[in-house]
Amino acid sequence: MIYHRLVIMESIYWVFTHRCNQYCAHCYNHSRPGGPTVTLSEADAVIEHLPDTNRLILSGGEPLTEPEMLLHILRKARRKYGSGTHLALQTNGDLLDADALDRLLDAGVQHISIASQDPYHARRDGLRERLHTLLVSRGLLEVDVGDPSAKKPALRTFSFWGATPDLWLGGLWARGRALRNGIWKDDPEHNVCALWSGALGFLDDGSDRQETAIQLTSVYPCCPGTVEALGDVAQEPLLDILDRHRGDPMWEALNRGDPAAMGVTTGIDLEYARKRIRELGNVCLWCDEYFTKHRPQRSGDANEATTAWPEDERGRQPLVLVGELAADD
Numbered sequence: 654m655i656y657h658r659l660v661i662m663e664s665i666y667w668v669f670t671h672r673c674n675q676y677c678a679h680c681y682n683h684s685r686p687g688g689p690t691v692t693l694s695e696a697d698a699v700i701e702h703l704p705d706t707n708r709l710i711l712s713g714g715e716p717l718t719e720p721e722m723l724l725h726i727l728r729k730a731r732r733k734y735g736s737g738t739h740l741a742l743q744t745n746g747d748l749l750d751a752d753a754l755d756r757l758l759d760a761g762v763q764h765i766s767i768a769s770q771d772p773y774h775a776r777r778d779g780l781r782e783r784l785h786t787l788l789v790s791r792g793l794l795e796v797d798v799g800d801p802s803a804k805k806p807a808l809r810t811f812s813f814w815g816a817t818p819d820l821w822l823g824g825l826w827a828r829g830r831a832l833r834n835g836i837w838k839d840d841p842e843h844n845v846c847a848l849w850s851g852a853l854g855f856l857d858d859g860s861d862r863q864e865t866a867i868q869l870t871s872v873y874p875c876c877p878g879t880v881e882a883l884g885d886v887a888q889e890p891l892l893d894i895l896d897r898h899r900g901d902p903m904w905e906a907l908n909r910g911d912p913a914a915m916g917v918t919t920g921i922d923l924e925y926a927r928k929r930i931r932e933l934g935n936v937c938l939w940c941d942e943y944f945t946k947h948r949p950q951r952s953g954d955a956n957e958a959t960t961a962w963p964e965d966e967r968g969r970q971p972l973v974l975v976g977e978l979a980a981d982d
């Protein structure tokens with residue numbers, strides 16, 4: 654049996670499926686109809702390997718395209734954590750009806766985040782009004798995004814929001830179809846790495862800013878995702894994966910929300926990194942460049958093969974594709 658020190662993470666954000674009923678131009682992880690999703694055994698292994706957490710957010714893709722998997726994960730998480738963990742669902746809301754909602758609430762969902770109120774999602778006339786009526790009819794309380802009430806275990810809540818240049822996707826992450834379609838945040842001063850959803854604090858056990866993002870089964874320090882994953886949580890405990898990266902100057906710089914410093918111990922000084930961030934227009938594109946062009950090869954690196962998104966789906970060829978409305982997959 655493996656024993657761990659007691660750690661309660663603040664938040665785990667788990668994208669368990671890249672399957673979606675929509676095909677938005679700004680989708681950072683290329684979710685689409687028929688996209689990849691976890692298997693039942695992978696889902697079980699992931700849950701087994703998660704540490705205690707104050708909050709588990711299930712997202713996609715559109716989680717309700719996989720209703721039985723979603724319910725399975727929710728029930729298993731509730732059995733594992735009891736009432737001590739806040740379970741939240743992020744959805745575009747299209748497939749949420751009375752029957753689905755009742756099953757979700759029965760399985761333990763406490764917050765429903767409807768993240769499709771923006772110009773990028775296909776319009777569903779009357780969606781917001783329909784969902785508001787439905788959610789209120791089941792006793793859920795509407796809260797603003799970021800309202801701490803959304804995390805109170807005693808309350809069942811919901812919120813409406815969407816992608817704007819400054820909210821969600823860290824101000825439109827330079828990832829996936831957003832990057833391909835030229836609608837990413839072209840602003841070198843916007844440091845998503847130091848914001849919630851960025852890498853800031855991902856190694857800081859016990860910190861209220863500690864969040865880890867999981868794409869299918871691959872673990873990342875942030876929602877935008879680094880070129881290399883930290884590890885595969887279907888294969889080993891999440892805390893072991895994090896422990897393996899402590900003390901590495903590159904990951905520690907990202908943990909401080911300072912991607913300009915990620916290469917200083919390998920000869921990439923701050924002045925050069927800041928110049929490249931200005932030229933690339935985005936800190937995450939610099940992070941990609943460091944991984945692909947400057948990071949020293951390390952023998953026996955267990956992380957090399959753990960990237961969830963196939964390279965041709967990540968949209969990580971910014972020098973070629975930025976600004977073009979490239980043919981999509």
Ligand code: SF4
Pocket residue numbers: 673674675676677679680681683684685713714715745774
């Ligand atoms: S942005 Fe959301 S709704 Fe749109 S394709 Fe991606 S996962 Fe689906």
Ligand code: SF4
Pocket residue numbers: 845846850851852874875876877878879907912936937940941
């Ligand atoms: S700079 Fe790197 S670690 Fe930081 S948010 Fe962007 S991709 Fe993640």
